[in-house]
Amino acid sequence: MKCYLTIDFGSTYTKLTAIDIENESILATAKDITTIEDDIMIGFNNAFETLKKEIEKTIPFSEVEFTNKVACSSAAGGLKMFAIGLVPELTAEAAKKAALGAGARVMKTYSYELNSKEMEEIKNAPVDIILLAGGTDGGNKDCILHNAKLIAKHKIEVPVVVAGNKAVADDIEEIFKEAEIDYYMADNVMPKINKLNVEPAREEIRKVFMNKIVEAKGMKNAEEFISGILMPTPAAVLKAAEVLAGGTDDEEGIGDLLVLDIGGATTDVHSIAKGEPTKAGVLIKGLEDPYSKRTVEGDLGMRYSAISLLEAAGSRKIRTYLNDTEKKWDVKGLCRYRHDNIRMVPRNDEEIFFDEAMAMAATEISMTRHCGILECVYTPMGTMFNQVGKDLLNTPFVIGTGGVIIHSKNPKRILEACKFNPQEPVHLKPENPKFLVDKTYILSSMGLLAQELPNLAIRIMKKYLVEV
Structure with missing residues (x-):
């Protein structure tokens, strides 16, 4: 069986995906802690052993032939x-x-x-x-x-x-x-x-x-095993979003979309859309945004940036998502704990509920910063509006990825926080999008696959991105 092996050397986890090229399916996925401090291949080998066991549940591993091994990386801070x-x-x-x-x-x-x-x-x-x-x-x-x-x-x-x-x-x-x-x-x-x-x-x-950064990050050992580290992980995710939105000559895309990626250190938002005004009487002001736009919010993260997320959102916003009108939650203490224990994994419903409230705050703020905004202008002909940035009101799809979304039992609740708020009508967020979730954590791997096999990458994403 001919397969692609894609590797994402993340800042926290090294994630492996085995892609069955012939049957256009994900054969198996696995992950382990990234070991950038010692030898990055230690974490890789641990994940690879797990991947073998996952594959063995379906077919003998000896039948698998990895025709290509490609990787992206955001290890050591990207x-x-x-x-x-x-x-x-x-x-x-x-x-x-x-x-x-x-x-x-x-x-x-x-x-x-x-x-x-x-x-x-x-x-x-x-x-x-x-x-x-x-x-x-x-x-x-x-x-x-x-x-x-x-x-x-x-x-x-x-x-x-x-x-x-x-x-x-x-x-x-x-x-x-x-x-x-x-x-x-x-x-x-x-x-x-x-x-x-x-x-x-x-x-x-x-x-x-x-040419340079991979070597500087001490990742030469990895290059001996794989075909090459092609790009930073965020660029791979953006590539996947671009090909899924636009399609190819042979495979139709799904149209304009947003990708929301909530991580331990940052929240990334990608938009694939022109973002031209959808309302009458609106003029674009300032520097245009690129069709493929990415923003990185370094103060909005679930672990490394938990304290700065608290500072950006404020206790009141997080309490709103906790439905905490009586201030029973120690919001500051819980954010501090997550900052001090970056590998914390929520183990009960209470910890999950608090993580998801943090994620909703990160979603709302990151989308507010990413989307365009309307500025009211008074002219002799009446009130006009200038648009700064992208109008994403009619964006049909929002794709959620990142651990807190992928492992959530109710990811739609988190993603709903990105929607247009009538109380803040100047922020041009999507009004009524469909929500898709990257349940199998494949966006970065599909970006890598799309470098050579874009049609296959589109078909796999259409199959594995789950609507919620």
Whole structure:
């Protein structure tokens, strides 16, 4: 039996999926704790042994032939990045959108001409990559040149992806070659005002991840066993969402969708939609969002970020989801406990109920931040509205993934928190979506499979994503 083996080296768990290519089905899945501190293959081998036992329940393992073994990774904190641009509202924001779509976690964005203090901060920070942008094509040259010279002067040792004004591309290459900076050139992320072009930069970031970051994370041992680590895990999830939404020439997609991924450290939201205004009298304002958009909320997580989730949501919001009008729950203490015990697994109904209340708060806040917003404008012709970001009111599908959703007995209750709230009508959240759940944790593996077999990946997702 010919199978694909996909591996997701996660920050907490290493997850394996055996895909039966001939029968277009998931043969088995398994997971174990990721052992990045010692040898990442220890956790992998433990998971692989579990996978063998799961397969043996169906067929002899000796009959399985893994024709391809591919992986993604967010181990050791994933891909951490700084984005540098010209002005915050334009090229700095464009750089951030490109970085997020590539699966990176943007730690900070910088604007205008950097100073020495900022460069020292960048040099000493534990980041994996820098994205340098600035200026539209033929526009401002001084800012990006100044920043490139400072990067060279300070001998920045992490890879730099350059995606700014093409008029200075040759100058920057010369500066970086002379200073022996490890750099990669991409097309401008914003060649014209308010027009994004993020895909070339995303592709260069993925190349850097494959060529440099994997080695830096001590994952060479894994590459000896598998065909290659193709991309960061969030980029794999985004790839799966893109192919499921858009389809191919041979396999129809399901249309616009959102993916909500609640993890221990972050809550990620992916939207595959143009997000154009659906109401009359609404004009788009500012920088357009890419068709494939990802946001990462580093303060909304179930374990690592439990305290910051409490700070972002407030006790009152979490109590609302607990139906706790008499303040019987020690909300602060329970969030603190989860932060201090990041591998805690809820063992009774009370612990599950509290986790799900946290998840609902994370869902509501992350979706509010991801979706577009309406701004009221008064004109001589009457009241008009500007739309900043995407209008996702008519999005037909929301897909939930992440442990708290997958293991919930009532995932719809969590996902309902993402919906449009009539009391906050300026937030353009989905009004009446269908909810699908990634019960078998296959989205990242389908993103990997879609690199070579997109039609098969679509058919498997249609089969295994469960409507609730």
